[in-house]
Amino acid sequence: MTGRILDGKATAQAVREDVAARVARLVEAGVQPGLTVVLVGEDPASQVYVRNKDRAATAAGFRVDTLRLPADTPQADLLAHVERLNADDAVHGILVQLPLPGGLDADQVVRALDPRKDVDGLHPENVAALVTGSEGLVPCTPAGCIEVLDRHDIPLEGRHVVVVGRSMLVGKPLAQLALARNATVTICHSRTTDLADHCRRADVLVAAVGRAKLVQGDWVREGATVLDVGINRGDDGKLVGDVDLEAARERAAWITPVPGGIGPMTIAMLLANTATAAARQAGVSEGEEAAARR
Ligand code: NAP
Numbered sequence: 001m002t003g004r005i006l007d008g009k010a011t012a013q014a015v016r017e018d019v020a021a022r023v024a025r026l027v028e029a030g031v032q033p034g035l036t037v038v039l040v041g042e043d044p045a046s047q048v049y050v051r052n053k054d055r056a057a058t059a060a061g062f063r064v065d066t067l068r069l070p071a072d073t074p075q076a077d078l079l080a081h082v083e084r085l086n087a088d089d090a091v092h093g094i095l096v097q098l099p100l101p102g103g104l105d106a107d108q109v110v111r112a113l114d115p116r117k118d119v120d121g122l123h124p125e126n127v128a129a130l131v132t133g134s135e136g137l138v139p140c141t142p143a144g145c146i147e148v149l150d151r152h153d154i155p156l157e158g159r160h161v162v163v164v165g166r167s168m169l170v171g172k173p174l175a176q177l178a179l180a181r182n183a184t185v186t187i188c189h190s191r192t193t194d195l196a197d198h199c200r201r202a203d204v205l206v207a208a209v210g211r212a213k214l215v216q217g218d219w220v221r222e223g224a225t226v227l228d229v230g231i232n233r234g235d236d237g238k239l240v241g242d243v244d245l246e247a248a249r250e251r252a253a254w255i256t257p258v259p260g261g262i263g264p265m266t267i268a269m270l271l272a273n274t275a276t277a278a279a280r281q282a283g284v285s286e287g288e289e290a291a292a293r294r
Pocket of ligand 1: 141164165166167168169170171188189190191192195208209210211214229230231232262263264266
């Protein structure tokens with residue numbers, strides 16, 4: 001079997017077009033959705049991510065501000081900026097680009113966000129909403145994983161989902177989302193014994209670790225769906241995922257590539273979250289179709 005590529009770029013484009021239509025409807029209703037991205041310091045990777053988010057959000061019709069702060073910004077000043085943005089009705093989404101420079105307490109900053117504006121879905125209230133199944137905002141990368149499956153009619157109900165990685169950003173929320181879709185979920189991590197065996201039992205295998213080609217081809221069950229969240233630099237400087245793509249493709253039915261898989265979906269879901277946040281804050285109903293997406 002040669003697995004079909006789950007094209008995250010094309011799927012993300014479709015999501016972005018849907019979001020642009022939602023933004024247009026909000027603008028018609030008198031609401032200009034606004035996103036503020038907070039970038040502290042000069043980390044080159046963060047600068048690229050922020051630039052990409054700014055471009056994508058602007059193209060979808062959002063008003064986007066990027067607040068650039070020096071790496072030596074005191075914690076109290078950063079918190080004061082967050083408070084100001086929380087209180088600004090023109091700002092519906094606040095994204096603090098992580099990681100923050102050393103010396104700053106990211107956890108405290110995330111907790112200071114108005115949960116309704118926390119478009120990264122990391123505030124404890126949003127984490128609790130995900131676990132309890134109530135209304136909140138879902139972290140963008142796991143939301144992107146589910147969206148790419150949905151848009152390819154790949155079901156989760158009754159299937160065995162194995163998530164490798166248990167971070168608050170990807171692994172744990174993805175496991176919750178899969179559980180909410182009635183999957184049977186196994187979460188693996190650095191202390192898991194027999195990782196390969198767990199992976200071989202997956203109908204849907206998600207790798208979110210950050211180790212190039214950790215998941216080998218023969219760890220993939222015949223006909224499985226593989227989502228590769230990892231972003232690593234190979235020896236040749238090119239981006240590679242956590243999965244040995246070519247070998248895994250021999251057995252998988254569907255597989256996301258790196259680059260061009262979950263990465264673009266993550267940005268698309270940030271836009272979707274920001275549209276959702278704006279509609280909720282402005283009290284604009286987006287109808288059943290939008291509600292079903294959450
Ligand atoms: P993280 O916070 O470093 O978490 C990594 C997880 O992998 C941890 O739970 C860790 O286990 C587990 N792990 C480490 N080594 C392992 C091993 N040998 N076997 C099994 N599990 C192992 O990373 P993250 O933020 O979740 O990100 C994971 C990857 O996804 C990174 O490459 C990151 O760049 C990428 N990422 C991509 C996107 C995107 O848009 N595509 C977004 C976010 C992240 P312990 O908990 O036991 O330490």
